[in-house]
Amino acid sequence: MAKKALIFGAGLAGTCLAHRLLSSGIEVKIVDQGSNNSSAVAAGMVNPMVFRRMNKSWRLDEFLPEAQAFYQEIERVLQTHFYHPIVIRRFFSSNEERESWQSRSEEEAYAPYLAKLTASDLAHTAALNTFGSGRVQNAFWVDAEKWVGQHISYFKQRGLLVQEEFSSNLWEPKLRKYAGETYDFVVFCMGYRQKEEQTFSYLPLQQTKGQTLLIESDQISDLESLNRKCFVLPYGEGRFRVGATYEFNNSTLHVTEAGKVLLLENLASLGSYEPVVVAQTAGVRPTVLDRRPLMGQHPIYRGVYIFNGLGTKGYMMAPTLARELVAHMLENKPLHSETNISRFTDRTL
Template sequence: MKHVDYLIVGFGLAGMAFCDQLEQHNKSFFVIDTKDSAASRVAAGLINPVTLKRYTMPYKGEEQFHLAKAYFTRLNEKFAFPFMKELPVLKIFSSIEDQNNWFEATDKPVLNRFLDASLVKNNSHFIKAPLQLGEVKETLRLDIPALLDAYAHSLMSSDSLSFDQFNYDELVLKSDDSICYRDIKAKRVVFAEGYGIKQNPFFNKLPLVGNKGEYLIIKAPDLRLSKALKASFFIIPLGDDLYKVGATFNWKDKDSVPTTEALEELLQKLNKVIACEYTVEAQQAGIRPTTGDRRPLIGVHPNNKQLVLLNGLGTRGTMMSPYLAKVLFEHLELGFPLDEEISISRFPKKF
């Protein structure tokens, strides 16, 4: 029997961040992950604290940004690879009103650090931006699949991870407030499965609805972008003339199969923004673990304190995951209370 402090189910951005918290505090753990169509592996990987549609700061935005930057910088050093790099974002204004809203936002103390009040002239013949561009400063981009693979490799080397389908029927809650799963005994199990929560009998009544997001990978040699573009979607340079374009939001489909409808939607939007030839190299899809109130779902099951949830990161999982992992660890190990805005206790009738 393998004895650990924590069993973690799911190894996307949330699961990885919680593993890091445990490693930083010398806690033992074991991870089980299916490694199939995780939304984390499809995500754009941008770390930007400003919501560019409304020019607002999300929940704990600056704090999340600082933690994320420090966390991913440390992982860069740990694995001796630049998974995270600086990548400024240029905002294409949709109207004069949108441009005016940008100027108003740059006067707000909480936003002017990130939004440059001086507009950027559009010098590219291949970008359609008649109202010039606004630059978002300090933004970062993370190569999520490469980082997940590197971290997973290190866990497998220490026999701390298994790629397997988790079977809830084999989870046994013990009278000593521990859990057993096959040959593993742990004090707690942390579920970080993303949309997989829908198959979790302990938490599947919580209002995680999920939405499907799709991206294109295009090759556009003439575009020559060194910064990301943001219109109603993103164009993110990947290197070698490749760009990630997206994403769509589909609240109906609950699978990871790319669709013709999303392809046509993204191409229509893309053609309104760029005026150069390109080819579509790939199409990706994943289900974001999104809640109706756009807040995470974290905390301890009210009836079984061995069962813990870390979920609902939605569209900002890259920036949010280090913060939520830290908050959850401090709640479990130090007894710090969780904010009602993110705690599963806000849904008492769902258990």
Template sequence: MKKQHILIIGAGLSGTCLAHQLLKKGHTVQLVDRGENHSTAIAAGMVNPMVFRRMNKSWRLDEFIQEAKSYYLELEQTLQQTFFHPLIIRRMLSSEQERKYWLEREKLPEYQNYLMAINADDDAYSSAENQFGSGRVNNAFWVDAQAYYQCNMKYFDERQMLTKGSFDVQFFDEEKFTYQNLSFDKVVFCVGYEQMNTPFFANLPIQQTKGQTLRIHSNEIPANESLNRKCFVLPIGGRIFRIGATYEWDNPGLMPTEEAKQELVGHLKVLGDFSYEIIDQQVGVRPTVLDRRPILGEHHQIKNMFLFNGLGTKGYLMAPTLARELCEHMLDEKPLDREISIERFYKKLHL
């Protein structure tokens, strides 16, 4: 196939996963990013295989998780940077029902890679009240999000594959497919929660879901696993922990709030009466979709213009596989799964 030159707007998780996929297939890319990131770089970067409320595996987990691990581990080699960290998550069970689900699922072959069988130590575990016991999740991991974003920016910048600054539609010629007088075969928008501020895809429903986390220092919280109930406690080294995260739909802006801090402090108390100091509070915005599925595909009128968005709360799990699927769709015309395709919104809008 002819080598293609592809313009990617946004160098967060979606833009960088797509860029690496395209480079791997022998194509060339130019990323445009304004250098301010409030999602990929702010995230806790955790990949939890389970959805605890119903104790189900995350959507398309078995496909996503292997590819995600391989992607981050290979990329560590390419970028000469460590950001992938295996993790055990300890869920403090919140009800008799949750415990029942766990005990049923831990015996099923399809859960054996993820749910460890609850043992007497798990039941006895905790400095907090532990009425329903606890269970450990295997095969989780976290990606150091700051490191991931920064070393990607550096990598693409050093190779002249990154234009720093805002995408300016004035310099984009829709007819000739040029941007700042350079020609491209395709353009892909990977702009996260800012989609409504960019032309071409502003009518598609990306919600802005604000999230806040705390960074704390504690000599008492266990650092060998990630405690979970009401909030997560992620050990990130040096007895420092990320506590998160809030979900806020009606609180725009990027300012940290006292309300969110108190919410997280309250949730942490449920996990134990630990002493700690708060280091700082971080704020970000997730690009989410009401039906909780990402949005991928081609613009309904402009051929060769694509969207890759809606990674929501599980971006670090889904992005590597979805980037590959979008690549195969753009370059080999492989159809996208209906569940993730942009077509579901164009149909609703009668476009």
């Protein structure tokens, strides 16, 4: 008989994990309350670079190809389209930034990601351009709203998803029993709301609110994603997503005037556009101070796991991390030490 897994949460973490478990022959049931979903309001951008330090993103060479293949595979499974390759054009804020790009782009390890600067990059006119611009290759974005919406329908149609709130009264962690049913594996993927639930409340999960704007403009180029102080992601037909704010230790879900003003100010650093704001969204990222995910088995309750803390780079990391968690659950393969929640266990229990 197939083993059974119960997943709490159908955001990015829960959906990626469900796919990985199903492909390993595990029966899956998902419980999701159907709102407060960070994954749906995300821009879904996968930028190989961390511009602040002009470094590659953590474990980039492992995460990126697997994520590209995974999202295209899931497009085939769900028979829909949400994976979009894109070039990110970074407008430099100083001569130092341009110089550091130039020297990085000469390193072999950066060749797939940073295009060599050309005369046209330096004089590019898609935005205010004092110090030049450079192109990041191998980036993409996932239509995040569609990812979540399509998955809810997909799993519901197959009878794998129950839309209801987790109830601690129904949960017996020692027995891995929920609502009277025993599971071989139970995985908590509740995003920033994990803190409200007792089982993993000892973990140092933080809540970092983010807001974005959906704007319309016929003055902004839609050929590339523009970047300086903010990102501008073209959605087609003159629509763009502008993001994002970082509001630390904030788990409120309402949009604010201050958020809108900041995003429009950041946009103005790229050009004096006159955008029409069509919508404003807010969500809460599940983040961790050491910027690493939270994965692994509960220190006391056997068979009870967490997959969380995906932070700002969830769309790049989740496919690989979900596969690694399943290999850990089914084959006892060790997790990457920087992701394993055992890094907190000794200190906090």
